[in-house]
Amino acid sequence: MEPSKKMEIIPLTRGTMMVFKDQDVVPFRNEVKEYAERIKMGLVNQTKLITAASEMVRNMLKYANGGLTIIEIVSRGPQSGVRVTFKDEGPGIADIPQAMQDGFSTGKSLGLGLPGTKRLVNEFDIKSIPGTGTTITIIKWANG
Amino acid sequence: MFENIIKTLKSNKGEILELWMKNQLASSVITEDLMTNQELRKQSEELVNALVNNLNENSINDSQSPDFDQLTELLGGISISRARQGFSPRETGSFILSLKEALLEILKKENSNVNEVFEESLKLSRLLDNFTILTFETFIKGREELIMRQTDEITDISTPVIKVWDGILALPIIGTLDSARTQVVMENLLQEIVKTGSGIAILDISGVPTVDSLVAQNLLKAVSATRLMGADCIISGIRPEIAQTIVHLGIDLSQVITKATLASALQYAFKSLRLEVRKTALEAAGVTNQ
Amino acid sequence: MERIPILKMGPFLLVTIQIDLYDRLALNLEEDLVKMVEKTASKGVLIDISALSIVDSFMGRILGNIASMSRLLDAQTVVVGMQPAVAITLVELGLPLNGVYTALNMEKGMYLLKSMMDFNGTQQEDGDHSFD
Incomplete structure (x- = not known):
């Protein structure tokens, strides 16, 4: 069952990790x-x-x-899940709705980064200020 | 001001119970096979005690008063268990409504002042009505829990994966194929493919009432996932009206092998596994057939 | 630098990926495999990914590249043993690995490669398991 949106998300355990090179991805x-x-x-x-x-x-x-990445165990009502936050100080995304479209990409990737990822998780939140950085948060509930 | 009612009710507890029992048994709605007389009497007695003993100047005006905690709990327990046992809403509702009748009758008997009886009845009715609403709310909650549990069970039992032949799996899909169902179907199917090492999977949609673009998309997902594992997927059981809808909606299933019936899908599967099914000649049976 | 071993078996090359690949390792594999196909004139490449617990778009692209590059050198690539959870995730992600052949296991993959070779010698246009 989808928990009510009104219920509060409570973080329980928390860990952070800096990711700066390709070798950091697997750990x-x-x-x-x-x-x-x-x-x-x-x-x-x-x-x-x-x-x-x-x-x-x-x-x-x-x-x-x-x-910076932040990994947390969170709970909302009877549900528990994992929340991962990605914080960068990169160029930011000027047009978020466009970036969320299937098939759109500025880099040489396959262009399924953001919308593809959104389909894999239960909650997806993106905040970006051009020139300052981007913060993306994803949540996957244990039985979501 | 209402000391009178409270006193009256407290001193007539025994009579209230008798009257109430009479009312309950008289109402033809009570289903005897669901509960014995004795059980009903025990339940009723507990309830009368919980109500009358906790009735005071304050609580008579407030059905949510903490004085009624015990009563609320009792009522909740009774209506939940009745919902599960299959009592009708009428049976459950008249349980508490017939208590109201008994209480009002006692009031009328003990007091001859019509105006006073009217005021008292109003007050008592308001209190009892609130308890009735509570009873219904809990009853419905009990039913909802039951429905939810059954829904889960249906999802589990309605996606069997059948090994029809060495290397061929069939999965009859019954009911609407929403996203949650698709996940269960895909997981079951793919796990079975690994377990049995089957190269062909048949998804039979004879039991799917309608195919809209979302259902079609979900079917295509299942087909793609099967292919990624290295198995072929055939969709069978496409009825003429479903074929019409698919074309009218502009859904492209041209990349998928589709068959009208499970039988023809099976035939196709046999062919691609280079198997042959044929009738043996009567006289030669057992001779040619090694 | 660490490298994934590539085994030659008859006309085919065999690769078993046993660990989650670091990006560098995956890129090395792509390079080594294509060089090996050319050097040994192999007709087929089998990549066993049954030990991979995840395949993201980067790894998916590497697999697609290997298939496309080998095809240019006249060799077919079959990816075998993908985990069910990985297959479901790739479909949801929108990455159905078009142009890559798949098989349930090494044995079936080898059988598929052989039947493709028998079917029309070395040139392969389209087969039952193609997704393009």
């Missing part, structure tokens, strides 16, 4: 996996979450030369 993914396993997330949901996190962290490396 970061393992960290996310550890958090997902801790709340007994099913294998398919785990795979979706880790893939989404991997896509986001690659975006961050490509467009902003890396940044």
Whole structure:
């Protein structure tokens, strides 16, 4: 069951990790996996979450030369989930609705970064100030 | 001012219970096979005690008063268990409504002043009506929980994956294929493909009432995922009216192998596995057939 | 620098990916494989990804590149053993690995490559398992 949007999201455990080079991607993914396993997330949901996190962290490396990631276990009502936040100080995204369109990409990637990732998680939030940086937050509920 | 009612009710507890029991048994709606007389009497007695003993100057005006906590809990328990046992809303509702009748009758008997009885009845009715609403709310909640549990069970049992032949799996989909169902279907199917090492999967949609663009998209997802695993996917059971809808909606299924019936899908699967099914000649049976 | 071993078996090349690949390692594999196809004149490449717990768009692109590059050198690529959770995730992500052949396991992948070779010698236009 989808929890009511009105319920508050409460962070429980929290860890941070800086990601600046390609070699950081796999350890970061393992960290996310550890958090997902801790709340007994099913294998398919785990795979979706880790893939989404991997896509986001690659975006961050490509467009902003890396940044800060925050991994948390959160709860809302009876639900528990993993929230991952990606904070960078890159060029930012000027037109977010355009970036969220399927097939749109400024880089040489396949252009399924943002919308593809959004489909893999339960909640996706993006805030960006051009010239200052971008913050993206994703949440995957254990049985979402 | 209402000391009178409280006193009256407290001193007539036994009579209230008798009257109430009489009312309940008289109303033809009570289903005897769901509950014995004794059980009903025990329930009723507990309830009368919880109500009358906690009635005071303050609580008579406030059905939410903490004095009624015990009563609220009792009522909630009774209506939830009745919802689960399959009592009708009428049966559950008349349980508490017939208590109101008994209480009003006692008031009338003990007081001859019509005006006073009217005031008292109004007050008591308001209180009891609130308890009735509470009963219904809990009853419906009990039913909703039941429905939710059944929905979960249906999702689980309605996606069986059948091994029809060595290397061929069939998955009959019954009911609407929403996104949540698709996830369950895909997971079950792919796991079974790995487990049995099957190269062909048949998705039979005879039991899917309608195919809109969302359902079609979900079907295509299942087909793509099967292919990524290295197995072929056939969609069968496409009825003429579904074929019409698919074309009218402009859904492209040209990349998918589709068959009208499960039988023809199976035939196709046999062919691609280079298997042959044929009738054996009567006289030669057992001779040619090794 | 660490490298993924590539085995030659008859006309085919075999690669088993046992660990989650670092980007550098994946790019090296792409380069090594294409060089090996050319050097050994192999007709097919089998890549076993059954140990991979995730395939993101980067890894997906590497697999697609290997397939396209090998095809230019007249070799077919079959990716075998993808995990169910990975397949579901790739579909949801919108990355169906077009142009890459797939098979359930090494054995079936090898059988598929052989049947493609038998079917029309070395040139392969379209087959049952093609997605393009």
